Every structure is written in C-alpha cells, then in structure tokens.
Amino acid sequence: MSDSSDMIDPSEPADLPEAKNLPTGGGRDAMATLRRAQQLVRDAQAAIEEASRVVGQGHAPSGEAGARLAAAEAECQELNERLAEVEHQVGRLMTLYVATYQLHATLDPVEVQSTISEIVLNLVGAEQFVLLLADEEGKACEVRLMHGEPDLAWARAGRYEGGDPLLDAALIDGGLRFGPSEQSPALAVVPLRVQDVTVGALVILKLLEHKPAFVKEDRDLLDLLGAHAASAIFAARVYSKTARKLRTLESLIRLVNKGQRDKGGGP
Amino acid sequence: MNAAKNRKVLIVEDSRLIHKMYEMMLRPSTLVSAFDGQDGLEKLNQTPDVDFVILDINMPKMTGLEFLARMKATPVLANIPVIIVSTHGKEEDVERGLQQGAVAYLRKPFQREDLLKIVNRIESKQSLA
Numbered sequence: 001m002s003d004s005s006d007m008i009d010p011s012e013p014a015d016l017p018e019a020k021n022l023p024t025g026g027g028r029d030a031m032a033t034l035r036r037a038q039q040l041v042r043d044a045q046a047a048i049e050e051a052s053r054v055v056g057q058g059h060a061p062s063g064e065a066g067a068r069l070a071a072a073e074a075e076c077q078e079l080n081e082r083l084a085e086v087e088h089q090v091g092r093l094m095t096l097y098v099a100t101y102q103l104h105a106t107l108d109p110v111e112v113q114s115t116i117s118e119i120v121l122n123l124v125g126a127e128q129f130v131l132l133l134a135d136e137e138g139k140a141c142e143v144r145l146m147h148g149e150p151d152l153a154w155a156r157a158g159r160y161e162g163g164d165p166l167l168d169a170a171l172i173d174g175g176l177r178f179g180p181s182e183q184s185p186a187l188a189v190v191p192l193r194v195q196d197v198t199v200g201a202l203v204i205l206k207l208l209e210h211k212p213a214f215v216k217e218d219r220d221l222l223d224l225l226g227a228h229a230a231s232a233i234f235a236a237r238v239y240s241k242t243a244r245k246l247r248t249l250e251s252l253i254r255l256v257n258k259g260q261r262d263k264g265g266g267p
Numbered sequence: 268m269n270a271a272k273n274r275k276v277l278i279v280e281d282s283r284l285i286h287k288m289y290e291m292m293l294r295p296s297t298l299v300s301a302f303d304g305q306d307g308l309e310k311l312n313q314t315p316d317v318d319f320v321i322l323d324i325n326m327p328k329m330t331g332l333e334f335l336a337r338m339k340a341t342p343v344l345a346n347i348p349v350i351i352v353s354t355h356g357k358e359e360d361v362e363r364g365l366q367q368g369a370v371a372y373l374r375k376p377f378q379r380e381d382l383l384k385i386v387n388r389i390e391s392k393q394s395l396a
Contacts, residue, residue: 084380091379094291102284118284122354125376208354210374 044076103232107239112232125211126204133200150205174198190222192230274318279307281326292379304329319348339368348389
C-alpha cells in the first residue's frame with residue numbers, strides 16, 4: 001500500500017466492477033473469486049456484529065459460542081487480508097494494462113514518446129530521466145527524450161558514447177540495473193529491446209520528492225517499458241516513413257496523370 | 268460502500284494515460300473527460316450533476332487551482348466534492364487546494380486502493396448528509 005494519499009482505514013472492502021465490464025478468461029475468473037471473497041467477508045462481519053449485539057444485550061456467550069465468535073473473527077481477518085492483497089494485484093494489473101494499451105494506441109512517434117514520458121513520470125514516479133536509442137551505425141546512443149534537466153554532460157550533448165558502467169552493462173547484456181553506484185548516478189537503467197536486441201535504454205536519475213525509493217510494482221512497469229517502449233517507437237517511425245513515402249508517390253501519380261491528360265487533351 | 272456504483276465523475280487531467288487509468292479504476296462509473304481547467308469548467312457547466320471531480324493541479328491553459336477557485340465561486344457548483352491530484356509533491360499547492368475547498372488529495376503515482384478509499388469516504392459523507 002502506498003502512502004500517496006490522505007487515506008483513512010476502510011471499514012469495508014471496496015466492491016468490484018461488474019463482470020460485464022471485465023476482460024474474458026482468467027481476469028473474469030479472478031474477479032468472480034474476489035466477489036465471492038467479498039461476500040464471505042460481509043457474511044463474517046454480519047455474524048460478528050450479530051454476536052456483539054447479543055453480548056451487548058447482556059447475554060454472555062457460552063464457551064461454544066465464544067469459540068465460534070473467535071473463529072469467525074479470525075476468518076474475517078484472514079479474508080480481509082487476502083482480499084486486500086488480491087485487490088492490490090488487480091490494481092497492479094490495471095496499471096500494466098493501461099501502460100501497454102496507451103503505448104500502442106497511436107502510430108504518431110511524438111505521441112508515443114509523450115506516452116513513455118507520462119508512464120515514467122506518472123506511474124513510476126520519476127522526476128529526471130533520459131531515453132536513449134542507438135544511432136543508425138549502432139556505435140552510440142542518441143537522446144530521444146529527456147525530462148527534468150539532468151546534470152549530465154552526455155545528456156546535455158544529446159549523445160551517449162559510453163563511460164557509465166551501469167548503463168554500459170545494461171546496453172551490453174540487456175539486463176535491468178538498479179543504482180546508484182560510485183561510478184553511476186543512475187537509479188535504474190532499463191534496456192530497451194526489439195526482437196531480443198537491445199536498441200537503447202531508459203535511464204532514471206531521480207524520483208519524485210515524495211517517492212523515496214522504487215517499490216516492487218515498479219519492477220513490472222520497468223520490465224514492460226523495456227519490452228514495449230522501443231518497439232512502439234520503431235513501429236511509429238516505420239509507419240510515419242511509409243505514410244510519407246505513400247503521400248509522395250500519390251503526388252507523383254497525380255502529376256503524371258495530369259501531364260497525360262494535358263498532353264492528350266482528355267478529361 | 269459500493270465502488271461498482273454507476274456514478275458520474277468529472278476528470279480534469281491533461282494526460283490521456285491517466286484518463287485511461289481512471290476509466291479502469293472507476294468502472295462502471297460514467298466519466299466526463301476534460302483536458303485542462305478551461306475545458307473542465309465548460310464540461311462542468313454542461314453537466315453540473317457530477318458526483319465529484321478529480322482534478323489534476325498541473326495543467327496547461329488553466330491550472331487545477333484556478334479551476335477550483337472559479338468552481339467554488341459559482342454557487343451551483345460550489346458543493347461538488349473535489350479530489351486534487353498532484354505529481355510534483357508541491358505541498359503548498361496541495362495546501363492551497365485544500366484551503367480552497369478540495370475534500371482530499373492524491374499524489375501520483377497512486378494505487379487503485381488509494382483512490383477508492385477516498386471515493387468511499389466522500390460517498391459515506393454524502394450519504395450521511
């Protein structure tokens with residue numbers, strides 16, 4: 001549970017969305033299980049309230065009733081904990097779904113980069129980060145996206161040619177790295193892959209003030225970015241180039257047709 | 268408390284990604300989407316029957332705090348509960364928002380449970396009123 005709000009303790013578990021709004025398959029099964037768990041919690045809570053009411057009216061519980069009450073309370077507590085855990089998992093999966101959905105929702109390269117930036121800022125909670133992609137020769141990386149004005153010479157120059165051991169290691173072996181270390185200010189280096197080839201990296205340099213460290217859910221998001229961010233950028237670039245070529249070809253065809261009509265005097 | 272209730276919520280937020288997050292988190296609620304403060308005021312005037320507003324502070328054209336001030340100055344809109352959402356952790360913005368009448372705040376990144384707890388609390392108060 002994060003501390004990102006002025007939360008109060010809930011007295012009851014939150015209800016879940018209707019089944020008709022959920023994805024099919026495992027997600028629907030999981031939500032059905034959750035809904036059943038919620039009902040069990042409510043039943044147990046009702047039983048406890050009823051028992052408490054009876055006790056409050058002066059009827060002391062017998063040994064057997066007391067034992068049943070204690071068992072019901074323990075079961076309720078356990079179910080509440082399990083429900084909270086499952087609800088947390090549902091929230092985590094929603095975050096991953098939304099990030100993936102939005103990354104591939106457009107074929108405009110600028111919008112794709114903007115989405116990556118929004119994910120890193122709003123879902124991971126990073127204040128400073130740089131997105132690097134390998135240049136055409138593959139000898140260096142170009143800065144494609146920068147947020148928060150990091151105080152790094154290579155970031156300001158717009159080009160990374162090596163020198164940060166954490167970043168170099170991630171680019172070489174494609175493994176996610178967490179820092180910082182003596183030689184590297186990076187808090188995390190996420191290698192970006194397209195068809196199992198590392199083509200760049202997302203370098204996170206500073207988190208938002210109210211986020212002291214990465215949490216375990218961030219790892220999933222960073223893995224997702226590693227697998228999807230570069231392919232989304234490449235797909236958008238390829239589409240953009242293809243669309244531009246198509247427009248050029250169409251213009252040429254129109255010109256040729258117009259020339260033929262002018263020459264032949266046709267319609 | 269019923270998180271699956273079909274409420275009507277105005278989302279004032281410049282990020283499409285976060286709009287999508289709210290859509291998932293608040294299902295099956297009806298969301299009215301606005302992408303800056305000005306847009307938010309227009310949408311709120313068109314649909315003043317929203318149950319509450321989720322308002323980002325940092326937005327282009329008109330910030331969340333400006334939106335909040337104008338909304339609270341309009342009698343017919345002044346009693347709609349507002350949850351403010353901040354990214355950069357500027358405490359003074361959050362404090363100003365709460366002073367201007369927001370009922371709660373969230374700081375990004377937040378979890379679904381955080382949002383639902385606040386929504387449940389608002390609805391508990393509304394049902395008691």
